[in-house]
Amino acid sequence: MFLNSLHNSSSSLLCGCCFSFMQLLAVFILVFPCYGTRTSQASCNQLDRNSLLSIYNGVSTSSPLNWSVSIDCCSWEGVSCAYNGRVSRLWLNSRGLEGKISISITNLSHLRQLSLAHNQLSGHLPERLFLSLNRLEMIDLSYNSLSGQLQASGDHLPVFIKTVDLSSNNFEGIVHSLFLQPARNLISFNVSNNSFYGQLPSVICNFSASIILLDFSLNHFNGSIPFGFGTCSNLRVLRAGFNSIMGSLPGNFFDLSTLQEISFPGNKISGPLSNGIVNLTSLKVLELYANELIGPIPHEVGKLSNLEYLLLHMNYLNGTLPLSLMNCTRLTKLNFGVNSLSGELSGIDFSNFLRLRTIDLGTNLFNGSFPLSIASCPSLTAIRLSTNQLTGEIQPEIQSLQSLSFFSIANNSLTNITGAIRILSGCKNLGVLLLSKNFRHESLSNEGNLVGSDGFPNLMVLALGRCQLNGKIPIWLAKLGKLEVLDLSENAFTGPIPNWLGVLPNLFYLDLSNNLLSGQLSAQVLGLPRLVRKQMADEVHYSYIELSLFVKPYNLSSLQYNKLSSLPPAIYLNGNHLSGNIPVEIGQLKFIHNLDLSDNQLSGIIPDSISYLTNLERLNLSENQFSGEIPSSLKNLHFLSSFSVANNNLQGPIPTGGQFDTFSDASFLGNPGLCGQPLGRPCTDLRKTTAALSPADKESLETKVIFWLTFGIGFGISFSVSFVTVGLSSRMFPPGSCCRRIFYQL
Numbered sequence: 001m002f003l004n005s006l007h008n009s010s011s012s013l014l015c016g017c018c019f020s021f022m023q024l025l026a027v028f029i030l031v032f033p034c035y036g037t038r039t040s041q042a043s044c045n046q047l048d049r050n051s052l053l054s055i056y057n058g059v060s061t062s063s064p065l066n067w068s069v070s071i072d073c074c075s076w077e078g079v080s081c082a083y084n085g086r087v088s089r090l091w092l093n094s095r096g097l098e099g100k101i102s103i104s105i106t107n108l109s110h111l112r113q114l115s116l117a118h119n120q121l122s123g124h125l126p127e128r129l130f131l132s133l134n135r136l137e138m139i140d141l142s143y144n145s146l147s148g149q150l151q152a153s154g155d156h157l158p159v160f161i162k163t164v165d166l167s168s169n170n171f172e173g174i175v176h177s178l179f180l181q182p183a184r185n186l187i188s189f190n191v192s193n194n195s196f197y198g199q200l201p202s203v204i205c206n207f208s209a210s211i212i213l214l215d216f217s218l219n220h221f222n223g224s225i226p227f228g229f230g231t232c233s234n235l236r237v238l239r240a241g242f243n244s245i246m247g248s249l250p251g252n253f254f255d256l257s258t259l260q261e262i263s264f265p266g267n268k269i270s271g272p273l274s275n276g277i278v279n280l281t282s283l284k285v286l287e288l289y290a291n292e293l294i295g296p297i298p299h300e301v302g303k304l305s306n307l308e309y310l311l312l313h314m315n316y317l318n319g320t321l322p323l324s325l326m327n328c329t330r331l332t333k334l335n336f337g338v339n340s341l342s343g344e345l346s347g348i349d350f351s352n353f354l355r356l357r358t359i360d361l362g363t364n365l366f367n368g369s370f371p372l373s374i375a376s377c378p379s380l381t382a383i384r385l386s387t388n389q390l391t392g393e394i395q396p397e398i399q400s401l402q403s404l405s406f407f408s409i410a411n412n413s414l415t416n417i418t419g420a421i422r423i424l425s426g427c428k429n430l431g432v433l434l435l436s437k438n439f440r441h442e443s444l445s446n447e448g449n450l451v452g453s454d455g456f457p458n459l460m461v462l463a464l465g466r467c468q469l470n471g472k473i474p475i476w477l478a479k480l481g482k483l484e485v486l487d488l489s490e491n492a493f494t495g496p497i498p499n500w501l502g503v504l505p506n507l508f509y510l511d512l513s514n515n516l517l518s519g520q521l522s523a524q525v526l527g528l529p530r531l532v533r534k535q536m537a538d539e540v541h542y543s544y545i546e547l548s549l550f551v552k553p554y555n556l557s558s559l560q561y562n563k564l565s566s567l568p569p570a571i572y573l574n575g576n577h578l579s580g581n582i583p584v585e586i587g588q589l590k591f592i593h594n595l596d597l598s599d600n601q602l603s604g605i606i607p608d609s610i611s612y613l614t615n616l617e618r619l620n621l622s623e624n625q626f627s628g629e630i631p632s633s634l635k636n637l638h639f640l641s642s643f644s645v646a647n648n649n650l651q652g653p654i655p656t657g658g659q660f661d662t663f664s665d666a667s668f669l670g671n672p673g674l675c676g677q678p679l680g681r682p683c684t685d686l687r688k689t690t691a692a693l694s695p696a697d698k699e700s701l702e703t704k705v706i707f708w709l710t711f712g713i714g715f716g717i718s719f720s721v722s723f724v725t726v727g728l729s730s731r732m733f734p735p736g737s738c739c740r741r742i743f744y745q746l
């Protein structure tokens with residue numbers, strides 16, 4: 001029963017790790033130049049063969065290995081032997097293996113390379129695994145469900161080991177120095193995405209001078225960053241994002257001239273960002289977002305001329321952008337969003353950033369006009385400048401950004417909406433355009449040719465909410481054949497809802513709430529193809545949008561959208577002056593999840609056909625003049641978690657059964673003629689009481705799920721650390737929160 005609504009909630013790992021993957025690959029190639037070419041020379045050792053068989057017998061898989069006893073085990077799939085017939089390599093990646101790793105594996109004492117990555121192996125590692133496999137050079141057990149502590153029963157890494165990847169398992173405990181000590185040749189150590197705790201084991205650098213790559217991210221490491229890393233003189237990549245690490249980056253960190261990547265996002269790193277960091281001239285990636293950094297961006301940051309990713313968003317940085325920044329000419333991604341940076345943006349020359357693809361300066365204190373020099377960054381695909389204090393108009397120069405697909409400048413003080421639309425329609429690649437909270441009290445041109453015949457050919461999301469715009473809902477919107485999401489809420493649009501909206505082939509999220517719209521709800525508008533027809537409903541846009549849309553940026557565990565398909569299909573028409581009946585055709589909207597018609601002057605009965613909307617999760621019909629009974633068929637709406645008909649003239653018994661047993665009295669108050677549970681007014685004794693409007697009732701009137709369109713802009717994609725992305729489904733809200741506006745700042 002949950003499946004249906006959870007189709008949205010894709011848990012996807014945001015990659016961004018391609019960079020490091022390449023590095024890891026480079027390490028492999030460096031270390032194991034003869035991969036795949038090794039062939040068997042002698043026939044298989046009996047002990048090894050029997051051990052392999054008992055390993056295999058200990059697990060199950062849906063596609064069996066062709067390990068036939070009649071064949072020399074050195075020819076078995078995934079097995080290679082050394083010249084003496086001993087198994088030297090066991091490579092069973094992604095073979096669907098399920099179960100425990102048999103203790104027999106410890107007999108394969110000549111193993112040099114072991115990979116069991118991307119299976120469903122579970123349980124603890126066999127006792128003394130590493131002590132037994134003392135010739136091991138590389139081990140990859142990543143992406144399984146292995147658990148337990150590493151140093152159990154005095155185990156420790158073997159002396160020849162170069163590469164250890166235990167990432168994405170359920171290992172726990174401290175990474176003990178006795179476990180690491182013998183590993184004098186270690187090059188790469190990845191324990192990310194487990195449950196390790198304690199201080200980061202920088203002691204690893206004392207044991208091996210050859211370490212290039214360390215990844216501790218996504219664990220529960222705590223304490224401060226130890227000084228020890230300063231001795232890792234070959235270190236290129238150091239990641240420890242999403243732990244609970246405190247304090248500042250230690251000074252000797254900045255002597256690591258080989259460092260190419262520092263990635264510590266999502267911790268509690270505090271204090272100013274030391275100017276020493278500009279000595280790390282090999283740095284390509286600096287990710288310290290979502291920490292507690294204060295003070296200015298080091299003014300010599302331009303010395304980091306190899307920087308490609310500079311992600312410092314969600315800190316408390318202040319001051320102006322250093323002029324030297326323009327010397328970081330290799331930048332492809334720049335994110336300073338959600339800080340307290342200030343200064344006149346138009347004073348910055350962005351024209352050196354020939355490779356810049358995304359720039360996010362949103363939620364800061366920048367002022368001045370839109371920086372025209374940004375328009376000379378030929379590779380830009382995403383710009384976010386929302387929630388600053390920018391003034392002026394959008395200038396025609398922006399049309400030279402022909403790759404621009406995401407543009408958000410919401411919540412500033414721009415003027416001339418008509419000019420802005422005319423100019424931006426020339427950015428042919430625009431897919432997401434967020435202009436809300438600007439252009440206050442202007443009138444939006446209704447001229448058909450404001451947007452040329454090929455204007456906005458790719459626009460999927462248009463947000464123009466909270467501008468107090470007046471006029472009619474403009475006819476040029478009818479040309480936006482790719483539009484999927486339209487937010488015109490909180491304006492002062494008048495007139496009827498145009499019928500042509502109902503034929504926009506891709507529209508599945510329509511928010512016209514809180515305007516001055518009048519007239520009747522037409523059957524045409526209720527015929528949005530994407531909400532009506534199955535084949536259309538399946539065409540939801542699954543591609544990623546350029547910058548994720550965060551809902552509550554200050555909270556890391558909050559929801560973010562980076563796919564449109566995660567948005568609930570919805571129509572919000574609440575807070576207008578609509579009148580007349582709800583047409584029975586409403587029953588066509590089979591794929592809608594949220595419907596809000598509250599706070600209008602709608603009348604007549606609630607059509608029984610609403611019970612055909614079997615995907616409905618939220619339905620708000622409160623604050624209207626509906627009469628008659630609540631159709632009892634509504635109890636068949638199994639996903640309905642939020643429902644209100646408060647303040648109408650409904651009468652008769654409240655349906656019982658199904659989701660109706662879960663709604664509180666707030667859903668029904670203000671209808672003197674209603675009786676039954678949960679009002680506690682027996683149906684035999686109708687005329688006695690008249691319910692008053694309680695505060696809880698008021699709250700239930702607010703049914704909107706999302707506001708990110710209007711405001712909803714946070715900051716960018718996490719680059720190197722996987723971020724679990726969830727769709728906003730009502731199932732994820734705790735009970736009781738169903739009717740409240742889940743709301744957001746930027």
Ligand SMILES: *[C@@H]1O[C@H](CO)[C@@H](O)[C@H](O)[C@H]1NC(C)=O
Pocket residue numbers: 066071075076077
């Ligand atoms: C076993 O399967 C592997 C991969 O599917 C194949 O390369 C190998 O030749 C097979 N071995 C035998 C003995 O059939």
Ligand SMILES: *[C@@H]1O[C@H](CO)[C@@H](O)[C@H](O)[C@H]1NC(C)=O
Pocket residue numbers: 017020021024142143167168190191192193213214215237239
């Ligand atoms: C460590 O492993 C994770 C997978 O669990 C991977 O995403 C990450 O890129 C690896 N770290 C490095 C530095 O290669």
Ligand SMILES: *[C@@H]1O[C@H](CO)[C@@H](O)[C@H](O)[C@H]1NC(C)=O
Pocket residue numbers: 302323324325327
């Ligand atoms: C940028 O680099 C050039 C050449 O290295 C240097 O002359 C200039 O001063 C730098 N600009 C800033 C603002 O640091």
Ligand SMILES: *[C@@H]1O[C@H](CO)[C@@H](O)[C@H](O)[C@H]1NC(C)=O
Pocket residue numbers: 393416418419420422423
């Ligand atoms: C708005 O912008 C357009 C296009 O740039 C321009 O032609 C027009 O004069 C502007 N209107 C006002 C009132 O500034």
Ligand SMILES: *[C@@H]1O[C@H](CO)[C@@H](O)[C@H](O)[C@H]1NC(C)=O
Pocket residue numbers: 555556557558
């Ligand atoms: C972050 O959000 C999650 C889920 O919405 C909530 O449980 C948690 O308490 C929030 N944390 C903070 C610090 O606000």
Ligand SMILES: *[C@@H]1O[C@H](CO)[C@@H](O)[C@H](O)[C@H]1NC(C)=O
Pocket residue numbers: 387388389411711744745746
């Ligand atoms: C819009 O920006 C102002 C400051 O410029 C800020 O105070 C306000 O919180 C922002 N609005 C939203 C909804 O974030």
